[in-house]
Amino acid sequence: xxxxxxxxxxxxxxxxxxxxxxxxxxxxxIDLMRLICSATVMLGHVGAQFIxxxxxxxANGSGAYWAGHVAEAVNPFAVPMYFAIAGWAVLVxxxxxxxxxxxxxxxxxxxxxxxxxxxxxxxxxxxxxNDRPMTELAANSLFGSVQPAYHLWFMYAYIPIIALLAxxxxxxxxxxxxxxxxxxxxxxxxxxxxxxxxxxxxxxMPSSAWGFGTYSLVYAVGGALLFALPAxxxxxxxxxxxxxxxxxAGSLWYNTQIHYVMPNAHxxxxxxxxxxxxxxxxxxxxxxxxxLLRKLAGAALGxxxxxxxxxxxIVAPLVTPDLSGPVAGLLLIGLLATVMALxxxxxxxxxxxxxxxxxx
Numbered sequence: 001x002x003x004x005x006x007x008x009x010x011x012x013x014x015x016x017x018x019x020x021x022x023x024x025x026x027x028x029x030i031d032l033m034r035l036i037c038s039a040t041v042m043l044g045h046v047g048a049q050f051i052x053x054x055x056x057x058x059a060n061g062s063g064a065y066w067a068g069h070v071a072e073a074v075n076p077f078a079v080p081m082y083f084a085i086a087g088w089a090v091l092v093x094x095x096x097x098x099x100x101x102x103x104x105x106x107x108x109x110x111x112x113x114x115x116x117x118x119x120x121x122x123x124x125x126x127x128x129x130n131d132r133p134m135t136e137l138a139a140n141s142l143f144g145s146v147q148p149a150y151h152l153w154f155m156y157a158y159i160p161i162i163a164l165l166a167x168x169x170x171x172x173x174x175x176x177x178x179x180x181x182x183x184x185x186x187x188x189x190x191x192x193x194x195x196x197x198x199x200x201x202x203x204x205m206p207s208s209a210w211g212f213g214t215y216s217l218v219y220a221v222g223g224a225l226l227f228a229l230p231a232x233x234x235x236x237x238x239x240x241x242x243x244x245x246x247x248x249a250g251s252l253w254y255n256t257q258i259h260y261v262m263p264n265a266h267x268x269x270x271x272x273x274x275x276x277x278x279x280x281x282x283x284x285x286x287x288x289x290x291x292l293l294r295k296l297a298g299a300a301l302g303x304x305x306x307x308x309x310x311x312x313x314i315v316a317p318l319v320t321p322d323l324s325g326p327v328a329g330l331l332l333i334g335l336l337a338t339v340m341a342l343x344x345x346x347x348x349x350x351x352x353x354x355x356x357x358x359x360x
Contacts, residue, residue: 026294027093027227028285028290028293028294029280029281029282029283029284029285030085030088030093030227030281031285031293031294031296031297032280032283032285032293032297033081033085033276033277033280033281034085034297034300035293035296035297035300036078036081036276036280037077037078037081037082037085038078038300038303038304039336039340040074040075040077040078041075041078041079041151041304041307042303042307042311042336042339042340042343043071043074043075043336044071044072044074044075044078045151045307045308045311046071046311046315046332046335046336046339047067047068047069047070047071047072047075047332048068048071048072049068049311049315049316049319050064050065050067050068050071050319050328050332051064051065051068051069051072051260052068052316052319053068053319053320053321054068054321055321056260060321061320061321061322061323062325063322063323063324063325063326063327063328064319064320064321064322064323064328065321066325066328067323067325067328067329067331067332068328068332069252069255069256069260070252070329071332072251072252072255072260072261073248073249073251073252073255074248076251076262076264076266076268076269076272076273077269077272077273077275077276079154079264080215080216080219080223080264080269080270080273081219081223081273081276081277082154082158083157083158083161083216083217083219083220083223084219084220084222084223084224084226084227084273084277085223085227086158086161086162086165086220086223087161087165087219087220087221087222087223087224088223088224088227088228089162090162090165090166090169090220090224091165091169091221091224092224092227092228095166095169095173096166096169096170098170098175099170099175099177099178099179099180102162102163102166102170102177102180103179103180105162105166106159106162106163108357109155109158109159109162110159111357111358112301112302112305112358112359112360113152113155113159114141115358115359116149116152116305116306116359116360117138117141117145117146117149117152118138120148120149120308120309121134121137121138121141121146121148121149122134123148123309124147124148129148130147130148131147139206140206142206143190143194143206143207143208143209143210144156144206144207144208144209144210145209148308148312149308150308151304151307151308152305153209156209156210156211157209157211157212157213157216159210160184160187160210160211160212161212161216161217161220163180163183163184164184164212164217165220165221166180167180167181167184187210187211188211190208190210190211191207191208191211194206194207194208213265214265215264215265216264219264219270219273223277226274226277226278226281227277227281229281229282230282231282232282233282234278234281234282237278237279240275240278240279241279243271243275244272244275244276244279247268247269247271247272247275248272250268251268251269251272254266254268295348296344298351298356299344299347299348299351300344300347301347301360302343302346302347302350302351302356302359302360303340303343303344303346303347304343304360305347305359305360306343306346306347306359307339307340307342307343310338310339310342310343311339314335314338314339314342315335315339318331318335319331319335347359347360
């Protein structure tokens with residue numbers, strides 16, 4: 001969950017001298033969406049441990065297998081929603097005023113990415129879990145996510161997307177963001193550069209994950225459009241309540257009968273994401289809940305970064321394939337609550353220690 005999603009919106013727009021702009025609203029519904037996505041990602045990663053314990057085969061333990069897959073069927077909208085919120089932030093919520101502001105956003109996301117990659121690599125080395133030399137994994141992490149920091153893959157797509165959208169917005173505003181353009185060009189040619197180096201030197205080169213697919217860009221731009229809809233634009237929400245469970249059932253069918261894991265670009269994921277977005281967008285949050293919601297939303301990126309530590313150290317050792325269905329379901333809920341409490345509690349703690357820029 002990137003830092004750019006947690007940006008504080010400016011209180012005034014740029015207006016001609018002598019005029020005062022109305023304060024820009026804070027979107028508490030988007031804070032809520034960030035928390036929902038964070039919790040859902042954790043649900044998916046906890047559920048994945050149940051599936052993993054069975055080798056993704058119900059014959060090895062149907063209770064754990066189905067508990068894990070039900071959790072994973074609820075999960076697919078989370079990553080597309082992160083792209084949607086990012087698109088809204090750059091295109092609508094707080095468009096960058098100049099290249100310097102955009103580089104600040106990029107740095108705010110890049111620093112925690114590499115700090116946490118280092119944390120996970122050191123932790124796995126101390127636990128003797130790295131499958132390759134740590135120096136090799138560290139070098140490869142410059143180009144894409146590595147084990148055990150597998151959940152950070154998302155950042156290698158997210159950062160280029162916000163850079164591209166900001167690049168377009170700055171050009172539209174009459175700016176000349178040469179640095180951003182050069183960085184985007186570098187990202188575009190990096191895979192071919194690595195391939196050429198491998199051919200010339202006859203040495204293996206890491207593959208580059210910097211960049212994004214069509215689906216992630218569509219989620220970002222489409223999400224900006226939908227989040228920007230005014231309150232009351234969606235008058236009939238009841239069909240969404242009926243459609244959303246159907247998309248989750250379709251995800252369960254696909255993951256268990258076709259292929260696990262279902263791709264983010266799948267139709268079921270797209271429809272599920274639209275349903276969740278329209279159900280949450282513009283929902284009014286009671287004022288008494290807003291301070292706590294804003295505080296937790298500010299800790300969401302840090303919770304996302306750290307939660308895999310708790311999944312690996314607490315969830316994985318406790319999950320076995322020989323659980324009955326009810327026991328597996330109850331255990332999954334209990335472990336999810338534990339992971340969420342520890343993750344958000346830890347993130348709130350380092351927030352109080354003013355380590356947010358370093359750790360997210």
